[in-house]
Amino acid sequence: MTETVIAAKNLTRTFGEGETEIHALKNVDLEIKRGDFAAIVGPSGSGKTTLLNILCGLDTLSSGDVQVSGNSLRQMNGSQLSRFRREHIGLVFQAYNLIPVLTVLENIEYVMLLQKVAAAERKERVRNFLVKVGLEGKENRFPAELSGGQQQRVAIARAMVSHPDIILADEPTANLDSETGGQLLDMMKQFNHELNMTFIFSTHDPHIMERAKRLVTLSDGKIVSDESRN
Amino acid sequence: MLWKLAWRNLWRNRTRTALTSLVIAIGLLAMVFTDTMFVGMNTNMVKNATNSMLGHAQMHAKGFRDEQDVKLTLNDLDQALANLDSHPHLAARSLRVITHAMLSSSGGVEPVLSLGVDPQQEQFLSKFDEAIVDGDYLNFVSGQNLILGWKLSEKLELRPGDRLVLTAVDAESGEMAQELFRLSGIFKTGEGQMDSSMVLVPRQTLQQILKLEGKVHQIAMRFSQLTHDGVPVLPLSGQYQSSGNEVMLWTELMPSLYMMTQMTDISMAILGIILFLIISLGITNTLLMGLYERLFEFGVIKSIGTTPWQTARLIVYEAICLGLFSVVVGLALSVAGTALFAHYGIDYIGIEISGITIQEKIYPELEWSRLALYPFLSIGFTIIASVYPAFKLWNMLPIEALRKRKL
Ligand SMILES: Nc1ncnc2c1ncn2[C@@H]1O[C@H](COP(=O)(O)OP(=O)(O)OP(=O)(O)O)[C@@H](O)[C@H]1O
Ligand SMILES: [Mg+2]
Numbered sequence: 001m002t003e004t005v006i007a008a009k010n011l012t013r014t015f016g017e018g019e020t021e022i023h024a025l026k027n028v029d030l031e032i033k034r035g036d037f038a039a040i041v042g043p044s045g046s047g048k049t050t051l052l053n054i055l056c057g058l059d060t061l062s063s064g065d066v067q068v069s070g071n072s073l074r075q076m077n078g079s080q081l082s083r084f085r086r087e088h089i090g091l092v093f094q095a096y097n098l099i100p101v102l103t104v105l106e107n108i109e110y111v112m113l114l115q116k117v118a119a120a121e122r123k124e125r126v127r128n129f130l131v132k133v134g135l136e137g138k139e140n141r142f143p144a145e146l147s148g149g150q151q152q153r154v155a156i157a158r159a160m161v162s163h164p165d166i167i168l169a170d171e172p173t174a175n176l177d178s179e180t181g182g183q184l185l186d187m188m189k190q191f192n193h194e195l196n197m198t199f200i201f202s203t204h205d206p207h208i209m210e211r212a213k214r215l216v217t218l219s220d221g222k223i224v225s226d227e228s229r230n
Numbered sequence: 231m232l233w234k235l236a237w238r239n240l241w242r243n244r245t246r247t248a249l250t251s252l253v254i255a256i257g258l259l260a261m262v263f264t265d266t267m268f269v270g271m272n273t274n275m276v277k278n279a280t281n282s283m284l285g286h287a288q289m290h291a292k293g294f295r296d297e298q299d300v301k302l303t304l305n306d307l308d309q310a311l312a313n314l315d316s317h318p319h320l321a322a323r324s325l326r327v328i329t330h331a332m333l334s335s336s337g338g339v340e341p342v343l344s345l346g347v348d349p350q351q352e353q354f355l356s357k358f359d360e361a362i363v364d365g366d367y368l369n370f371v372s373g374q375n376l377i378l379g380w381k382l383s384e385k386l387e388l389r390p391g392d393r394l395v396l397t398a399v400d401a402e403s404g405e406m407a408q409e410l411f412r413l414s415g416i417f418k419t420g421e422g423q424m425d426s427s428m429v430l431v432p433r434q435t436l437q438q439i440l441k442l443e444g445k446v447h448q449i450a451m452r453f454s455q456l457t458h459d460g461v462p463v464l465p466l467s468g469q470y471q472s473s474g475n476e477v478m479l480w481t482e483l484m485p486s487l488y489m490m491t492q493m494t495d496i497s498m499a500i501l502g503i504i505l506f507l508i509i510s511l512g513i514t515n516t517l518l519m520g521l522y523e524r525l526f527e528f529g530v531i532k533s534i535g536t537t538p539w540q541t542a543r544l545i546v547y548e549a550i551c552l553g554l555f556s557v558v559v560g561l562a563l564s565v566a567g568t569a570l571f572a573h574y575g576i577d578y579i580g581i582e583i584s585g586i587t588i589q590e591k592i593y594p595e596l597e598w599s600r601l602a603l604y605p606f607l608s609i610g611f612t613i614i615a616s617v618y619p620a621f622k623l624w625n626m627l628p629i630e631a632l633r634k635r636k637l
Contacts, residue, residue: 058533058629078627079537086535093533093632096526101238106231113231114535158534 005166005198006032006055010064013050013221024050026221027064032166032200037192039212040202046218048202052170055200056089057081069165086114090159092169092201097155098143104130104154105139111162129157133187149180156188160197169201173208185211232540236547240555243520250516251556254608257509258560259567261604265498266568266594267576272491274592276460279487280480282419283356285324285450286462289314289477294447300329300401303445305474314449317470319462321454322354325446327436331398333378333429337387342378344396344429346436346446355450358417358430365390365415372434375414379425383416390415396431402441409439458597459491502604506611513552513615517545521619528623529631542624549616553609561605568594 011028014021024047032038040048053059055066057073066073069088076084085091098107105126112122130136133153143151152172159167169188173181185208191197192213203209217225240247280286289310294302304310307325314320327346332339349368353359358377359367368377376396378388388394392413400407411431419425437443453462459481466477481488521528532541575591 053629056533058627058632079539082532082535082537085533091533093530097530099235099527099531101235101242106234110231111535114540162535 002033002035004031005034005036005069006030006200007067008055008064009066011051011054011061011066012063013047013054013059014062023221025054028218028221028223030216030223030226032198034165034198035192035196036198036200036214037189037212038200038214038216039209040200040216040218041204041209042218042224044204047221048218049170050221051218052168052200052202056085056091056168086111086162088165090156090162090164090167092152092155092159092167092172094171095148095151095175097158098151100143103140103142104135104146107143107154108158108161111158115162117162125161129161132191133157147180149176149184152176152184153187156184156191160191160195166198166200169199171202171204173203173205178205178207181205182207182211232544233547233551236544237551239520239524239544240548240551246516246519247552250513251552251559253512254509254553254556254612255560255563257505258557258604258608259563260505261498261502261607262560262564262596262601263567263571263594264501265494265600265604266596267571267592268494268498269595269597269600270592271578272494273460273595274590275487276480276491278590279484280452280460281357282421283424283450284480284483285355286453286456286460287451287466287477287479288483289449289451289475290447292474292476295478298328298330300399300440300442300447303401303442303447304449306472307444307446310449310472310475313470313472314451317453317464317466319453319455319464320451322351322452324348324351324355324450325433326352326448326450327433327440327442327445328447329398329436329440331396331429333382333386333394333396335386335388335392335394338385340382340385340427342382342396342427342429344376344398344431344436346431346433348433352430354452357419361417361419362415363418365413367415368430368432369414370432372432374409374411374435376411376429376431377415377417378413378429379427380416380418381422381426382429383413385426388413388416396429396439398439400439400441407439407441409435502607506607509608510611510615513549513612514618517549517616517619518622520548521545521623525631525634528626529628529634532626532628532631538624542620545620545623546613546616549612550609553612556612557605557608560608561601564601565596568596572596 008028008030011025012023013025014023016022028051040051042048050059054061055068057076061074071084073081099110102110108126108129109122112125130139133156135150135153138146138150143154146154173184176184188199189211192199209215212229214228216223289304291302291304314323324347329344331342331344333342348371362377363380368375386394390413394411394413395408396411397406397408399405437445455463457463461479461481466479471477528541571594575593577591579591
């Protein structure tokens with residue numbers, strides 16, 4: 001039996017009040033197992049971003065509960081959530097993931113510095129991931145000197161290098177052309193395969209969805225289908 | 231890492247950072263410069279006052295200063311002198327006989343304050359010897375010659391060599407005593423009172439007229455070791471005193487001047503608070519602008535595990551870097567500016583402030599303790615200026631920061 005990384009029960013998120021009330025998520029139940037490679041899909045406004053934000057504690061719940069690696073996010077305050085994300089979650093945004101004044105190497109190192117990983121270990125891991133994401137020799141470049149696809153690779157390296165339990169990526173390929181996006185996804189899938197790293201990502205792109213092992217479809221704040229594929 | 235990030239963030243907008251740090255640097259320069267000028271001016275005025283007759287301290291018989299009575303001479307002069315001379319820092323002293331008198335010439339009669347001095351001793355206490363504009367300074371401790379101020383010489387229509395008569399009341403019988411003198415020199419000190427009503431005569435001659443042989447009214451003293459405020463380092467109380475007499479420092483003899491020098495600190499504090507307050511608000515504004523420009527980035531930084539406290543420190547560190555950099559620039563400007571004026575001086579000669587006429591150029595004086603204080607203040611205020619932006623950042627939810635910028 002595989003371990004459950006995320007157990008979300010009865011998630012509800014409401015924005016606004018009265019007339020303008022929006023139910024971004026309605027009673028969503030979701031379980032993510034270690035090694036999952038799940039795509040969250042659905043039309044614009046269906047609640048994909050809201051769901052991902054709630055799963056990492058960036059957004060708050062109106063009701064329900066989320067357990068990530070056995071931690072309930074409901075009771076945590078700001079700095080507890082920061083530390084929780086630092087230890088357990090890797091995040092990749094659509095774009096502008098990197099700190100512009102830090103080099104590729106420093107960006108990848110950043111979370112490990114917060115985690116107080118020893119210098120030798122840090123060096124080793126950074127080198128390792130630079131090779132894995134195919135950016136050897138570019139460690140001293142600044143983000144502005146990289147292409148969009150390369151920047152997203154660095155973001156994935158940064159998310160993975162701290163050994164999180166899960167990586168959440170909200171439309172990681174939306175700012176890339178479909179070929180570059182496909183390559184990024186292939187790379188993620190390889191990490192999933194080789195390192196058993198758990199990924200959840202959202203996307204609009206059918207070519208990207210194809211690569212997912214599990215497809216969770218949201219519509220109007222509800223999960224309308226949840227299928228595993230091969 | 232946070233320091234590195236802060237330092238690099240600071241230089242993202244070079245122009246803005248350069249301008250802000252120039253403002254801080256100029257503020258620092260203004261503070262240091264004003265301070266050095268104040269200190270220079272104080273030193274100048276104190277030096278002026280203590281160099282012209284006053285000395286650093288004076289001894290009188292108790293009551294003399296209030297009553298100006300010729301009979302109130304110093305008690306037991308030998309003992310008093312022996313006590314004073316044991317003071318390790320005593321550099322010079324002048325024994326003076328002082329009385330109000332009438333001075334008459336063929337040109338008229340004028341009331342004067344006549345001072346009986348030993349010309350040699352007096353040279354170290356006042357500048358009459360240097361202030362002679364016509365004729366000569368006094369030569370001997372006795373004799374029938376005198377010197378007086380140029381205004382008085384004009385009123386009495388006198389030239390060196392002319393004869394005049396000094397009339398005073400003797401201390402023994404209270405009768406009028408007269409003596410014939412020859413004018414040996416005319417001085418011009420720049421102080422109105424001295425130039426219009428003061429006469430210097432040899433001490434022994436005046437003692438004879440007043441029937442006060444071997445007695446004096448005042449001992450003016452100079453000391454070799456002074457504090458920065460111009461006060462003798464060693465106290466003058468205790469064994470240096472003698473009974474029936476009192477020693478007063480210039481700070482008591484001229485309280486208004488002393489008050490003025492002490493006001494410097496208050497003026498500087500007020501000026502400093504106003505100046506640094508303005509600068510702080512400018513820095514706060516700059517930091518806030520930088521913060522809002524990079525909101526999404528701060529969102530990312532917070533999302534990937536930087537705690538609110540660490541994020542807030544990022545802004546404070548940025549302010550500290552800005553403060554340090556500005557202070558280096560400001561100190562360079564200050565030292566250069568002060569050195570420039572210290573070389574050329576500022577010409578306020580002839581201007582009178584609280585009864586003291588400025589006789590020399592004013593040279594700014596760098597007090598190192600203060601030079602250390604102002605940079606600390608600058609950095610301190612820069613840090614205070616970063617508190618509000620830091621709090622904003624500390625308090626901001628990462629998701630709010632992420633939402634503020636549309637992708
Ligand atoms: N901060 C907010 N305040 C008010 N409403 C919000 C907020 N964030 C999201 N919503 C609403 O919640 C619903 C779900 O939004 P969400 O961003 O999760 O959709 P999405 O599936 O990510 O859409 P897209 O594909 O366009 O990114 C939408 O109707 C949106 O308008
Ligand atoms: Mg979205």
